[in-house]
Amino acid sequence: xxxxxxxxxAALLKRHGLQxxxxxxxxxxxxxxxxxxxxxxxxxxxxFLGRIKSPGKVVGVMGCVAQQYGGEMLKKDRRIxxxxxxxxxxxxxxxLSHFLQDHQRIAFTEFVSDKESLSIFREPLATPGVSxxxxxxxxxxxxxxxxxxxxxxxRERSRPSVEILEEIKALTSHGTREIILLGQNxxxxxxxxxxxxxxxxxxxxxxxxxxxxxxxxxxxxPASLGDEIIHLFGELDTLCxxxxxxxxxxxxxxxxxxxxxxxxEEYLDKIEKLRKIRPxxxxxxxxxxxxxxxxxxxxxxxxxxxxxxxFDTLFSFRYTPRPMxxxxxxxxxxxxxxxxRRLRTLQTLQSKITYAKNQDQVGKIKDVLVEKPSRxxxxxxxxxxxxxxxxxxKASPTLAGQxxxxxxxxxxxxxxxxxxxxxxxx
Ligand code: SF4
Numbered sequence: 001x002x003x004x005x006x007x008x009x010a011a012l013l014k015r016h017g018l019q020x021x022x023x024x025x026x027x028x029x030x031x032x033x034x035x036x037x038x039x040x041x042x043x044x045x046x047x048f049l050g051r052i053k054s055p056g057k058v059v060g061v062m063g064c065v066a067q068q069y070g071g072e073m074l075k076k077d078r079r080i081x082x083x084x085x086x087x088x089x090x091x092x093x094x095x096l097s098h099f100l101q102d103h104q105r106i107a108f109t110e111f112v113s114d115k116e117s118l119s120i121f122r123e124p125l126a127t128p129g130v131s132x133x134x135x136x137x138x139x140x141x142x143x144x145x146x147x148x149x150x151x152x153x154x155r156e157r158s159r160p161s162v163e164i165l166e167e168i169k170a171l172t173s174h175g176t177r178e179i180i181l182l183g184q185n186x187x188x189x190x191x192x193x194x195x196x197x198x199x200x201x202x203x204x205x206x207x208x209x210x211x212x213x214x215x216x217x218x219x220x221x222p223a224s225l226g227d228e229i230i231h232l233f234g235e236l237d238t239l240c241x242x243x244x245x246x247x248x249x250x251x252x253x254x255x256x257x258x259x260x261x262x263x264x265e266e267y268l269d270k271i272e273k274l275r276k277i278r279p280x281x282x283x284x285x286x287x288x289x290x291x292x293x294x295x296x297x298x299x300x301x302x303x304x305x306x307x308x309x310x311f312d313t314l315f316s317f318r319y320t321p322r323p324m325x326x327x328x329x330x331x332x333x334x335x336x337x338x339x340x341r342r343l344r345t346l347q348t349l350q351s352k353i354t355y356a357k358n359q360d361q362v363g364k365i366k367d368v369l370v371e372k373p374s375r376x377x378x379x380x381x382x383x384x385x386x387x388x389x390x391x392x393x394k395a396s397p398t399l400a401g402q403x404x405x406x407x408x409x410x411x412x413x414x415x416x417x418x419x420x421x422x423x424x425x426x
Contacts, residue, residue, distance in 0.1 A: 001133075001182050002033050002034075003133065004133040004182055005033060005063070005089060005120065007125055007126075007133075008089065008121060008125070009031065009062070009089050009092050009120070011123045011124060011125055011126040012089075012093060012120070012123045013029075013031075015123070016093040024052070028056075028057060029057065029058045029059075029060070030057055031059075031060045031061075031062060031092070032048060032063075033062050034061060034063040034066055035063060035064050036063075036064040036065045036068050036148055036322070037147070037148060037149060038317060038320050038322070039320035039321075039322070040320070042068075045061070045065050046065075049061070049077055049079065052079060054079045058082075058096065058099065059079050059081050060080070060083070060084060060095075060096065061082075061084070062092065064148070064149075066083045066084055066086075066107075066109065067085035067086045067087075067152040068148070068152050068323065070083060070085070070109040071083070071107040073107065074105050074106075074107055080105070081099055081105055082095050082096070082099050082105060082107070082108070083106070083107035084107075084108050084109075085108060085109030086138075086154070087110070087112050087117035087138075087153075087154060088108050088110070088117075089120040090119045090123075095108060111154050114157040114192075117154070118138060118157055121134075121135050121159055122163060124167075124170055128171050128175070129371065129372070130175065130369060130372070130400055131177070131178035131180065131369070131371060131384070132171050132179060132180070133181075134168060134171070134179055134181055134182065135159065135181075136159055136164055136182065136183050136199075136202070137157060137158040137159060137183040137184070137186065137188070138153060138154070138156070138184075139154040139156045139157050139184065140184035140185055141155055141185075141188070142185065142223075142261070144248075144258055144259050145257065145326040145327040146258060146288065146291065146319060146321075146322065146325055146327040147322070147325060148323065148324060149184060151325075153184070155192075156184075156185070156188055156191070156192050157192060158189050158190050158191070158192050158193050158196070160193070161196050161197040161202055161205070165206070168211075168212065169211070171211075172212060173211065177212070177401050177403075178214035178216070178369055179206060179212055179214070179216070180216045180217065180218065181202075181206075181215070181216070181217040181218070183219070185219065185220070185221040185224055186199060186217045186218070187220050187221060187226065187229055188221075188224050189202060190202065199229065200229055200232060203217070203229070203236060203239065204232070207238045207239065212238050213369065214238055214240050214369060214386070215239050215240065216239075216242060216388070218244045219244055220243060220244065220245050221246070221261075222245055222246070222247065222262045222266065222267050222270055223261035223266075225245065225270055227273070230270070230274055231277060233274060233277050233278040234277040234278055240386045240388065241278050241280050241281045241282060241386045241387050242283075242312075242386070242387050243281060243282075243283055243284070244285065245267075245270065245271070245274075245284075245285055246286035246287070247267050247285050247305065247309075248260060248286060248288050249287065249294070249302055250264055250298075250302035250304060250306070251294070251298035251299075251301040251302060252264045252265070252301075253298060254291050254293070254294055254298050254301075257291065257293060257327070257330070258288075258291060258327070259326075264305060267305075268305070268309070271283060271309055280387065281387070282388055282389070283309060283311050283312055284311060284312055284313040284314065284315070285309075285313075285314055285315070286315045286316075286317070287302060287306075287314060287315070287317070288317050288319050289302065289342040289343050290318050290339030290343070291327065292331065292332050292334065293330065293331070293332040294319075294334060302346065303345070303346060303349060306349055307353075310353050310357065311350065312387065312388075314350045314354070316343060316346050318339040318342075318343045319339060321333070351413065354413060354414075355411075358389070358411035358412065358413070358415075359411045360411075361416055362408050363407070364407075364408050365408075365421060366405070366406055366408060366416075366418070367385065367403055367404075367405060368384065368385050368391045368393070368404055368405070368418075369383050369384055369401075370382075370383040370399045370401065370404060371383045371384065371400060374392040375392075376392045376417075379394050380394055380395070381393060381394075381395040381396075382415075383406075385416075389415070389416055390415040390416065391406050391415065391416045392415060392416070392417050393406050393417070393418045394419070394420065395420050404420050404421070405421040406418035406420050407419050407420075407421055
């Protein structure tokens, strides 16, 4: 989401006459987009700020950390010239121009109207790629007890479907072939809008768009992922065989403390349904270890869920208390060294699963959407298979945007290496 918002702000600034440069030294303006979902990215933002050599440069901070600290940031760090909250990204050029005129440092973190806060997404991307993000909504209503998002991003606000479809039309006319819809909880798209599409009908509509070859969405909340969407994995030809479905804990007791709104069994039931409809579907998820009160038994439930589901990819994190959240005040916070031990145990287990599942791909022929030159020696391109696996293979850069068949020869921890099958470009 932050990547998409940074792209939008960059496009907006370009339209206002600014030029992108390739290094910090060359820049007159440094604008830092920040994330406060965990403690680590927040610390990263502050340490990046600390390393900026700023004489003569304008420094702005935007995003969730900006929203969280507001004017405090200006007091804390003299280098910062302006702070822009999550709902005012469309105002960056205006705030910048005021600062350049009167040199008054400013923090703008007010929540504005839905229409205004979503207006940044109308900005066309400056250089859309083969694969592009399209935000369909902002904010979240769920208030999971560990999560700062609803506080810093506000409540759910869906974009009008007309705008989303227009954006997709513009992207595909510039060569984009894969659309990744974005939202904190995409399944709730449209519920805040009268007489507009639901998420399922939006997916159906995008599926009929001629230029769209592939469609994905992120993130789904297990409690909001209903049967209608699950069935679409068996109906829509553009909908790729991958889903990100965070489970956060394998213990129903901890899920309740997290306020997640589903049990371990309900989560497993959704996975079973998805695999029944689309057996080859790749499943990725997020999980937190060391939530307050998590016992060894709860942690073992998480490990057993991982063993049962065998995720293709898993993003695992150690719990860190976030300001404003209920869980930060929960008793029985877990000591850091214990959280780390659990995280390492879990990651060792998952690494083996990921590697084994990648090895299972060797010998298969996969449909790969060619994206860009890969980090492999010259002459190699990278693309993604429908299950979202990264594939490197020898190919001409002119094939970017095409779907090709690639036979997998070797598998690594995070990617696959293959050879393009002759005569199978479409
Ligand atoms: S669903 Fe829960 S974890 Fe996800 S953004 Fe909303 S509050 Fe945060």
